[in-house]
Amino acid sequence: MKCRDFQFLLDEYLDGELQDQLADEVILHKNECRRCQIHYNRRIRLFQMMKTARDPARTSDLSFKIMREVGKRQVPRAFPSHRIPVLAAVLVSLSVGALILFLGIGTIMDGFTFRDAVGTLVGIVGLPGEIQQNLDTLQRMASGWIIALKTLVIYLSSTVSPVSYIALIVLIGGILLGFGFWLNRHKTRKGYVSL
Amino acid sequence: MNTDDFDAVQQCLTGNSQAFQSLVERYQRLVYDTVVRMVYDPETARDLTQEVFVNAYVKLHTFDARYPFRIWIHRIAVNRTIDFLRRKKPEYLLVDQHSDPDSRSLPMQIADSRPNPEANLESSETAERIKRAVYMLEPNLKAIIILRHFREMNYDQIAETLGIPIGTVKNRLFRAREKLQAVLVKDEWLEGAF
Structure with missing residues (x-):
């Protein structure tokens, strides 16, 4: 050695x-x-x-001061701290569900294919700088998103039964919720305590 | 995890903020003891201890019940104190370089029951010298020495508390002890060089 x-x-x-x-x-x-x-x-x-030097330091009881400060704070929630993924899951589930109800499962847009919707999406992603500059572009892009989403819903409605639809929404929501919980647990285990 | 701690945390999370008092009473001295060894000032240590508990309360929902509350509260205390020391660095160095080493005394009294007053005095001086030497370490090394020698945590617990790998724990401990040893040899508290 x-x-x-x-x-x-x-x-x-x-x-x-x-x-x-x-x-x-x-x-x-x-x-x-x-x-x-x-x-x-x-x-x-x-x-x-x-x-x-190991003997403990002596101090007066700090609990009164601490509890006075604690009393001014909001009661901590038992819910995970990473609310964004959870909120996203809820919003996605609600919006997809609402869209399905709004459109009606049987409605089909004539002449607009799934490929067109994908093309619209690609066009939107390719023009991020114009989002803030041009209101017209923004409106076109917003309608592009809506059309794409409508098409996706219609495409699914023509191939999947309503029960499977609900199951799919629950599944997407579940995955996002699970991701939120996982993120929360993972970050806690890694020791990231933001002060 | 201590079931009393677990119960207290659960009660807090269901809206009973008074349940937090039992956690404060159980751990305030431990937290204060760690913090005061790092900041070397009782008033600052009390303020930081208070901050640590308030932050712990606000972040209680992020507490992972698989680990002891003691480790968690220590992690918050050490992180907060390191952060404080880094921000206060000039002042902290000032104490290091210019103050009379005998004029400052850490607010810790040695509870020595031995009847020999000379031995008590020597022990007290040694303890004071060690505390000063530890205080002069950089914050990361200081934290690890305090957790190992004063909190008597093992490597796993230190790694968990500081959120670092065990290899880093070993490395920092070695570096911290080398620095302490060098200071104490220089001041002739340890026998001279080779």
């Missing part, structure tokens, strides 16, 4: 975090190397000094 390795592993050894086999090697090296023995003795002394 090299001296540098010894010095690094010694900390783990003294912290009780080193595996037995490596611990034996650390002790063996310490007994053989005078330089590392000095390092060992210093570390032991450092650990002892740390112990003398």
Whole structure:
């Protein structure tokens, strides 16, 4: 074992975090190397000094001040903090559902194919800069989105039964909700606490 | 997780804010102790402790019940204090470089029951010297030393508290101890160089 390795592993050894086999090697090296023995003795002394400073700090009871501040705050919600995906799921489900009701499942737009709708969407995505500049463009794009969505609904209505429709909406909503919950749990586990 | 903590958190989340008081009473000294060792000023430590608990209350819905509340509240405390120290860096360095080391005393009293007053004095001086040396470390290293030596957390718990890999915990601990050792050797609190 090299001296540098010894010095690094010694900390783990003294912290009780080193595996037995490596611990034996650390002790063996310490007994053989005078330089590392000095390092060992210093570390032991450092650990002892740390112990003398371990006694807890004393302070007056802060609970009254803390609870007074807490009383001014809103009661925390038991709902996940990442509301955006959850809200998005609810909105998508509601809007798709409302659109289906509004259009009526049997309505079909003559002469407008699914391919046309895709073409419209591609055109919209390709012109983002004009969204803010040109109201006409904005209106055209908005109608493009509506047409695309209508076409999608009609396309689905002609191929899928109403029951499957509802199941699909519930599924999309469920996936988005699940994503919201997953994101919440994942971020908490990773330790991102925004203050 | 401690079932009392779990119950208190659940009650808070259902609208009973008074349930939070039991958590405050249980952990305020622990949080204050960690914070005061990092900021070296009792008044600031009290303010930060209060902030930590208020933030914990507001963020209580993000608490993951699979982990101990103690770890979670420590994470908030350490993050908040590191943030504070970084923002207050000039002042913090000023204390480091210009203050008389004997003129400042951390607001911690050593509860030593030994009858020998000389031994008590020596122990008290040693403790004070260590606290000052720890205070002079940079915030990240300071946090890790405090969690390991004063909170007696193992590597896993430190990693969880700070949200860093275990390898980083080991590395930072090693660096922090090397710095502490260098300071103490320089001041002849540890035996001299090779």
